[in-house]
Amino acid sequence: MNVLLPDTLPQALELLSQNGDAVPMAGGTDLMVHWHVRPEAHQHTFVDLSRLEALKPLSWTADMLVLGGLTTYWDVIRDERTREEFPLLVDAARQVGAIQIQARGTWAGNIVNASPAADGVPVLMAYDAIVVLESRRGREQVPLDRFYSGYKQMRRRPDELIVAIHVPRRRYSYQVFEKVGSRRAQAIAKVGLAVTRSDAGWRVVAASVAPTIRRCPTVERLLETGAAVASPSDLLPAIAQDVAPIDDIRSTAHYRTRVMARLLYHDLRDFWGK
């Protein structure tokens, strides 16, 4: 195992540009889960970001919340203002693992781990978050809902680091986060759902029902157009357009689809057209 310990962001970016297959390490919580059963991972070069103090704080500007590349779930849970303006971030953060994981795990790490069952990604996506990537060649911004291209596939080059996540400040008239696991805490989502409504319109984001976390444009359109929905099964055709759940060790495609329909139907009861 080879661990590189940059002191500054430029150093980190330099190391990433020199070591094409190096793995950036933030909180390390996803790496550690599989550490002892994936010995092949031990051969990697890791770039430990823990000294990059500048990436740690979260901050506010006039029109957005800025999460740093190393901002943790706990940082968000502790932030009064986030709780008021982006309560789903706090809801989701509280459902990640246990407190120890919440204290170490980072939002950027959650994004690049690219798990279809992530807890942090759906709420960020429902708030139209923008991923800020930086490399020695410069910065680029990618909307989170266009960041993934397939299972564990994403628009991040190996030399790039997520240095910030921008969350635009808006007035939300509706927002909800649902996580369905096989138990009430410390579980991996079998179905996740983040729904928001603002001047920008409805956002419906689903987790654990497709190869990536993704928005559900067909369901969003039903909400925008006030289409008549009289039961959960009325939503099934739209859901089938938007997601592609599978049977796996945690659940079944049938269950995932039905639960998604029921959560959407019951949670949004006041908004479906009659």
Add this chain to the structure above:
Amino acid sequence: MLRREALAKLTGRERYVDDLPLDDFLWGMTVRSPAPRGRIASVRFGKDIDWSRFVVVDHRDIPGPNVVALIEQDQPVLAAESVRHVHEPVLLLAHRSRAAVRSAARAVEVVVAEEPAALDFRAVPAPAQIQYGKDNVLKHLKIEKGDVERALARAPVVVAGTYETGAQEHVYLETQGMIAYLEGGVLVVKGSMQCPYYVLKALQHALGRDETRVRVIQTPTGGGFGGKEEFPSHIALHAALLALKSGRPVKLIYDRGEDMAATTKRHPALVRHRTGLARDGRLLAQDIEVVIDGGAYVTLSPVVLSRAIIHAAGPYACDNVRITGRAMFTNAVPFGAFRGFGAPQSQFAGERHMDVIARTLGVDPVELRRVNLLKDGQTTATGQVIRDGTDRVAVMERALELARYREKGHEHAGFNATHPTMRRGMGLATFYHGAGFTGGGEAALKSRLRVAGRADGGVEVLSANIEMGQGTLTVFTELAANRLGLEPDDVIIAEADTTRVPNSGPTVASRTTMIVGGLVERACDDLRRRVGLDDASRGQAVKDAIRRWHREHPGEPPIGEAAYERPPGIEWDDKTYRGDAYGAFAWAAYVTEVEVDLRTCGARVIDFVAVQEVGKVLNPTLARGQVQGGVVQGIGWALMEECKWQQGAMANNQLTNYLIPTSDDVPPVRVAFVENPYPHGAGGAKGLGELPIDGPAPAVVNAVARATGTDPRAIPVTPERLMELMENAVRG
């Protein structure tokens, strides 16, 4: 008093086997079968590794018979020509570096010429799958009372039902682990275990050593639940073989993945009931068939089956009972001891069936139980006359009252009619658990125990029964201190070291307090007599007499002894399965309230009341803890703990995918005891450890059935399964 080992555990100072200092040792690792059945065609060693730097052990290195001695001598220490299950141990490796031995184990390929495996214990095996006897049946057992066929033919109503229970993983916090080394000519094996003398016997047998050349020491054990009853003999033998071959100390510690994949679990079971009833619900005939999955070797399956069938008829009076049991051979990783030992499986079926009967007859489940619960003077299925003075109906009434069962029933009717997405229901189970070894088992064990007087006037209890979190150290301390009028600090409990402690039997079967605790008391009495005191002497008089003895007999401490004696009037016939199956039964009624979310089909237990009669409660804190722990384990088994099988081995062998309840998944468990001292148990106590795992699953599933109008027959009732049941109910 403060729990004996509480501070060491709270402060992290307790040293489990993996924490023990060990000089110049090797890490051991096990190479296992990739296939469920077949001939070992070859074992290939990877070319990139310098194998001369590893200690390699296979079946040819075993000095004695290649057998892990238990009920049948059928299970090899290391597979020789063939394998019978995935993860069967084939080869052992050791090296100074844990990382090196891990990668080396992955570089060994066991090539198996596969043969047809039997993987479903419920199916009749095809001829090519037969591997044990004529029909793959490891054990047949039968209980008969009265004339079942005649009674069924005459019964006004007959209700039939089939029920299934899944395997369960123990999830002890400390995984299996052993160290082994030579001390002169003596092989020392230390580790996490419930039964030091089982390990000793297995080592002696396979290594061809007498007891003067083997020493087994139990280390502080982080949970067992039966998982450390028979399995530690395997890992002890493996560590010992590596230590003998290398001449160096060897440490063999399973990580969680290996532990979950390769060690025993609770036996899956299928139970069929056919019950003849009078119109008012009185039981006229019970015809019960119990089938359990034994896995690829006999292990303890015959005795698990025995306990399963003895408990299958429930705590009810019925004149005509037939219970047949079969333990099936399959090519699954062998199943083994787990808290309850067959009784949770057969009582899940029995108590679920009681609610199915109630629904079929249109009677109240409470009334159905009330008319059938055993009254003093009536007999169990084996013909054991129950006459202990416990009012079993009163135990049930107490639980119903504490849970507000009837009021809640009315509240739920209103709630369920109006709530858009939630449904609530109450569930009840009445059940029992026999303590100690079955039938003549305790007499055959011939348990012995000693209490020695120390030079300072205090005493030392020498027993092979161990602490694994359940409180043995504390209870034995209290029993000895109370018996002799000493302070708890005057009592020490000896380390369970087979060169020092006599064989007081295994720490299993809810026997430690009731039976071995009785030996503690009697050995204290014997000690008092040895030092010349009468039975009334207590406290300072005892200490003075012990000190005097030491002055008069330097180097020869006074020793009190006790050996098990069968309580008077207990008779058991193992051939006919008639008689007194247990010295005592503990009785219980559990009531639970469950809430089901119609959106997710997830069931959540929101209230739990556990009332039991366990004789005299010796230590209320420990007793409550045992009940609460058992209830949580039972809720997990009922609702979420599910082994996913692939070729007879667990595919979800991680704690991220095999989920046990968190504190947020269970309500406060409200515990109450009805006390009715048992004259032959220590301090009036009956066995308690296993009782609380028997009742939660049927109580919870009965409540789920009530809340949702479904009829679940198999556990775990996962949300996925409940969704299917609810959809089918709507369609049907």
